[in-house]
Structure formats: structure tokens, C-alpha cells
Amino acid sequence: xxxxxxxxxxxxxxxxxxxxxxxxxxxxxxxxxxxxxxxxxxxxxxxxxxxxxxxxxxxxxxxxxxxxxxxxxxxxxxxxxxxxxxxxxxxxxxxxxxxxxxxxxxxxxxxxxxxxxxxxxxxxxxxxxxxxxxxxxxxxxxxxxxxxxxxxxxxxxxxxxxxxxxxxxxxxxxxxxxxxxxxxxxxxxxxxxxxxxxxxxxxxxxxxxxxxxxxxxxxxxxxxxxxxxxxxxxxxxxxxxxxxxxxxxxxxxxxxxxxxxxxxxxxxxxxxxxxxx
Amino acid sequence: xxxxxxxxxxxxxxxxxxxxxxxxxxxxxxxxxxxxxxxxxxxxxxxxxxxxxxxxxxxxxxxxxxxxxxxxxxxxxxxxxxxxxxxxxxxxxxxxxxxxxxxxxxxxxxxxxxxxxxxxxxxxxxxxxxxxxxxxxxxxxxxxxxxxxxxxxxxxxxxxxxxxxxxxxxxxxxxxxxxxxxxxxxxxxxxxxxxxxxxxxxxxxxxxxxxxxxxxxxxxxxxxxxxxxxxxxxxxxxxxxxxxxxxxxxxxxxxxxxxxxxxxxxxxxxxxxxxxxxxxxxxxxxxxxxxxxxxxxxxxxxxxxxxxx
Numbered sequence: 395x396x397x398x399x400x401x402x403x404x405x406x407x408x409x410x411x412x413x414x415x416x417x418x419x420x421x422x423x424x425x426x427x428x429x430x431x432x433x434x435x436x437x438x439x440x441x442x443x444x445x446x447x448x449x450x451x452x453x454x455x456x457x458x459x460x461x462x463x464x465x466x467x468x469x470x471x472x473x474x475x476x477x478x479x480x481x482x483x484x485x486x487x488x489x490x491x492x493x494x495x496x497x498x499x500x501x502x503x504x505x506x507x508x509x510x511x512x513x514x515x516x517x518x519x520x521x522x523x524x525x526x527x528x529x530x531x532x533x534x535x536x537x538x539x540x541x542x543x544x545x546x547x548x549x550x551x552x553x554x555x556x557x558x559x560x561x562x563x564x565x566x567x568x569x570x571x572x573x574x575x576x577x578x579x580x581x582x583x584x585x586x587x588x589x590x591x592x593x594x595x596x597x598x599x600x601x602x603x604x605x606x607x608x609x610x611x612x613x614x615x616x617x618x619x620x621x622x623x624x625x626x627x628x629x630x631x632x633x634x635x636x637x638x639x640x641x642x643x644x645x646x647x648x649x650x651x652x653x654x655x656x657x658x659x660x661x662x663x664x665x666x667x668x669x670x671x
Numbered sequence: 672x673x674x675x676x677x678x679x680x681x682x683x684x685x686x687x688x689x690x691x692x693x694x695x696x697x698x699x700x701x702x703x704x705x706x707x708x709x710x711x712x713x714x715x716x717x718x719x720x721x722x723x724x725x726x727x728x729x730x731x732x733x734x735x736x737x738x739x740x741x742x743x744x745x746x747x748x749x750x751x752x753x754x755x756x757x758x759x760x761x762x763x764x765x766x767x768x769x770x771x772x773x774x775x776x777x778x779x780x781x782x783x784x785x786x787x788x789x790x791x792x793x794x795x796x797x798x799x800x801x802x803x804x805x806x807x808x809x810x811x812x813x814x815x816x817x818x819x820x821x822x823x824x825x826x827x828x829x830x831x832x833x834x835x836x837x838x839x840x841x842x843x844x845x846x847x848x849x850x851x852x853x854x855x856x857x858x859x860x861x862x863x864x865x866x867x868x869x870x871x872x873x874x875x876x877x878x879x880x881x882x883x884x885x886x887x888x889x890x891x892x893x894x895x896x897x898x899x900x901x902x903x904x905x906x907x908x909x910x911x912x913x914x915x916x917x918x919x920x921x922x923x924x925x926x927x928x929x930x931x932x933x934x935x936x937x938x939x940x941x942x943x944x945x946x947x948x949x950x951x952x953x954x955x956x957x958x959x960x961x962x963x964x965x966x967x968x969x970x971x972x973x974x975x976x977x978x979x980x
Binding site: 421488528529605636646 | 689690692694699700701704707708711712714715718728772773776781784787788790791792794795797799801802804805808809811813814850853858904907908910914917918935936939940948949952953956
């Protein structure tokens with residue numbers, strides 16, 4: 395029996411190691427490439443540990459006139475992602491409340507439509523949006539990114555917030571209503587503070603989804619000044635400096651990785667809220 | 672507005688007023704979704720039957736089903752449709768199996784589990800452009816780890832240009848997509864596993880069922896209701912994959928990694944044939960819907976013919 399347990403433990407740790415290596419090694423390889431001089435990267439000696447650490451790739455990439463424009467890209471991506479997440483929350487919060495609590499006609503149809511729309515191929519909507527933006531000369535603006543991003547992310551955010559509101563105790567709202575609280579007051583003063591974990595989770599999701607979006611900025615923007623960080627990274631792949639490309643990739647990764655690690659509990663909460671119905 | 676809402680509730684009007692309020696709260700979201708989804712979808716549908724003038728930005732003439740006819744007789748299109756379906760199923764099957772195994776692992780108790788979970792979730796936040804760059808570097812002909820590793824192990828005699836082979840390139844893209852898709856599905860499987868009643872397994876192991884019997888008779892049937900929707904969602908997402916292809920191969924070599932989604936992009940924004948692109952977009956939509964609806968329809972038919980659930 396004891397021997398069995400040791401064997402089982404050995405098996406668990408062994409598979410944990412394998413999983414860790416498979417999931418993490420690609421990222422490790424990227425980090426390794428980003429901090430080593432170009433001649434070491436290109437040499438054919440395989441080494442899994444850095445022999446010489448330099449940060450010049452990062453410095454090069456962050457220069458304002460670099461081909462990939464990562465510096466501008468970070469600024470633009472931050473603006474666009476913040477605006478998108480903010481707009482998403484403002485629109486989704488009342489909508490989610492209406493879906494979760496109020497007597498909305500055809501509730502299931504509306505929710506079903508919103509969710510299924512999220513899974514439709516993006517390219518289907520991008521072609522006409524491109525035509526609209528070009529004909530009103532709105533392409534190459536922050537607006538041409540924020541509005542589609544918000545629309546693409548909104549159904550998901552509504553779904554997240556709704557499942558969080560569903561979990562709140564109804565009694566609080568009923569008590570507030572008896573005390574003569576209007577629905578708007580209820581939303582702002584009672585639900586909003588109670589919903590903080592849900593709002594944080596929704597904000598992070600919207601932020602990450604806008605940060606990683608690639609197809610929309612690729613088509614809707616040409617001007618380098620409006621370039622997002624993902625687009626900037628792509629431009630760096632035209633260049634053949636592998637170290638700089640890796641550095642640009644790491645820079646693109648950092649904000650979302652930080653969000654992921656610090657708010658992991660919220661993200662897990664979203665998954666849990668979706669599955670135990 | 673506020674005034675209206677603050678009025679003491681009048682039972683006669685309360686019902687309809689709540690409906691109006693409910694509708695007002697959701698209206699802004701609905702408007703945005705309709706502008707960016709429904710209107711474009713109709714627009715795409717209309718121009719899929721037309722020739723679109725990209726310079727004057729208006730419809731030149733309606734040509735009925737010519738766009739669709741062209742597509743069906745086009746070898747690049749038909750091969751990309753088949754490739755897309757293969758690509759989608761490959762990603763789904765691999766992601767589902769691997770995620771399930773990882774979730775089983777994370778369901779056990781061991782030291783460093785929390786750390787491993789963070790590491791597993793991480794690729795989800797990796798922008799797909801980054802994952803394209805990352806796997807591109809892994810499989811890079813001169814500097815990639817894979818070549819160096821295989822060469823030193825003596826598996827290959829010279830450095831291989833992986834992405835120059837269409838079939839290999841397609842699978843490299845699939846690997847990148849699977850790596851990125853694993854985190855989310857693992858979390859869903861894990862929460863599914865944790866919601867299973869542990870008494871069932873204890874009873875089974877008391878009754879002398881071995882690991883494989885427990886898996887095939889208890890775990891597998893219990894997890895199937897979670898696995899099927901996840902599988903379908905993953906298929907839909909795989910149909911949408913674009914970034915990795917764009918960064919790694921741009922649909923090449925020789926169109927060998929052109930999925931339907933990428934084909935549409937090329938038609939629309941490289942050759943600017945919006946009519947054909949729209950027609951192809953509707954084909955993609957139909958394939959996506961078909962795969963998602965098959966289980967629903969088959970369940971309905973089973974219910975209809977056999978009468979059980």
C-alpha cells in the first residue's frame with residue numbers, strides 16, 4: 395500500500411514536471427533570446443542557460459524611432475484598452491442587472507443572441523465596418539479601435555457580470571426597495587459596491603481581450619502613430635534581429651502577465667461562476 | 672427620468688414600468704451590438720451577391736450567385752475549406768485531451784500546485800502575436816531551439832527549415848493554437864472535476880474498481896456534458912484563428928496554411944474583392960454553425976425517434 399503511494403506520488407510529480415516544461419519552456423526560450431547578444435543566439439551551441447546577459451535589445455526596441463514603434467504602441471494600447479474596458483463596464487453593468495434581476499421580456503433570447511454573437515467569425519463584421527470607417531474617414535483613429543473592441547468584448551462582459559449578479563443575495567435589494575430606494579439608486583449605491591469582484595474580473599477580461607486584439611488594428615489602422623503594441627510587435631518580425639523581436643514580445647506580454655498573476659483568483663472565479671449552474 | 676423612477680410604485684403601472692426600465696438599461700448595449708454585428712452581417716450578406724467597387728465604396732452590380740460559383744470552382748478555396756475543418760478538429764481533439772489530463776493532474780494534491788496552475792493559465796494572456804513570434808523562434812531554421820536540440824541528439828543530420836514545408840507549417844500553427852487554448856479549457860475541466868461528488872469514487876474503489884474502470888465507467892460519462900460544449904466552443908475559436916497564421920506563415924508556403932478565415936482576409940484586404948470575401952465569410956459562418964448545431968440537432972432527433980432524453 396505504501397509502495398503504491400510512493401509510486402503514485404512519483405507519477406504525479408513527474409507529470410507535473412512534464413506539464414510545467416511544455417507550458418513554460420516556450421516562454422523561457424523567449425526570455426532567453428531577449429537577454430542574449432545576437433551572436434550567441436545565432437551560434438549553434440545549444441544552451442538552456444544564459445551565458446551572457448544584456449539588456450540592449452530592450453533599450454533598442456523602446457527607442458521612439460524604432461521600426462516596430464513599441465513605445466508608441468504601448469501608449470496607444472494602454473489608452474485603447476482602458477477606454478474599452480471602461481466603456482464595456484458602463485454599458486454592461488446596467489444591461490447585466492436588467493438581464494439578471496428585472497422583468498425583461500424575451501430575456502433568454504437576448505442573452506442567447508449576445509453570447510452566440512461573440513463566437514461568430516470576426517471577419518464577417520470587419521469587412522463592412524472597414525467600409526463604413528473609410529467612407530466617414532474614421533479609420534486611423536482611436537475611435538475606430540475602441541468602438542469595435544467594445545462591441546466584440548461587450549457580450550462576454552455582460553455574461554460575466556450577469557453570473558456575478560445572479561450570486562448576490564436578493565434580500566439586500568428587497569430591503570433597500572422597501573426603504574424606498576429607486577432602481578437607479580439601488581444600482582449605484584448597493585449593487586455596484588457589492589459587485590466589486592465581478593467588476594474587477596470583467597475589467598481584466600476586457601483589458602486583456604483588447605490588449606491582444608490583432609485583426610482589428612491591422613485592418614483599421616495604417617498610421618504608425620495609432621499602432622497598437624501587438625501591431626508593433628508584428629512589424630518587428632519584418633526585421634531580422636531575433637533578439638529585438640523577442641524583447642518586443644516580452645514587452646507586449648508584461649502588462650497582461652502581471653494582470654493574470656495578480657488577479658488569477660478573479661479569473662478562476664469567472665470560470666467557476668460559469669460552470670456550476 | 673430619475674423623477675419617474677422615484678415615484679412610489681403604483682400597482683397598476685408597476686409591471687409595464689419595470690419592463691420599460693429593464694429595456695432602457697439594456698438598450699445602449701443592444702444598440703452597440705446591433706450597429707457592430709447585425710448591420711455588418713446584413714451588409715456582408717448583401718454584397719456577397721454583388722460586385723463591390725472598393726474605390727467609390729458602393730455596389731457596382733448584383734451578380735446573383737457568381738461569387739459563390741467562383742469560390743466552389745476555385746481550388747484554393749475548396750482546399751482551404753477542407754484544411755480549415757482538419758485544422759479545427761485537430762486543435763479541438765488535442766486541446767480537449769491535453770486539458771483533461773492536466774486538469775486531472777491539478778485535481779490531485781501535491782506541493783507547488785498553485786504555482787503550476789499560474790504557469791498553466793499564463794499562455795491564455797499571451798497575445799497570439801506573441802505566441803506566433805515565440806513558436807516562430809522555436810522552429811526557426813537557424814536559431815530555433817528545436818533544430819539545435821534535435822541536431823545535438825542526433826535525430827536530424829542537418830538544420831531543417833520547418834516552416835517551408837506546408838504540412839509541417841500547418842501543424843506548427845496548430846501547436847501554437849493548442850498551447851494557447853489549453854489554459855482556459857483546463858480551468859473549466861478542473862472546476863468540473865471539483866464539482867463531482869467524491870463519494871462516487873470512494874464507493875467504486877471500495878467495490879474494487881481499478882483506475883481504468885473508474886475512468887471509463889464513472890469519470891468519462893460524468894465529464895462528457897462538460898467536454899462537449901468546451902469542444903464545440905474550441906472549434907468555433909479555432910475557426911477564428913488568424914493572428915498566428917499571419918505572423919508565422921502568412922498563409923504560405925504555397926497556400927499550405929491558408930485557412931478559410933485567412934482566405935477571406937486575403938480576398939478582402941489584399942486583392943480587395945469584397946464581394947467574394949463576403950461570400951466566403953458566409954461559407955465560414957455556415958460551417959461554424961453546422962458544427963455547433965450538429966449535437967443539438969442529433970439530440971433532438973434522438974429524442975424524437977427514441978423518446979428518451
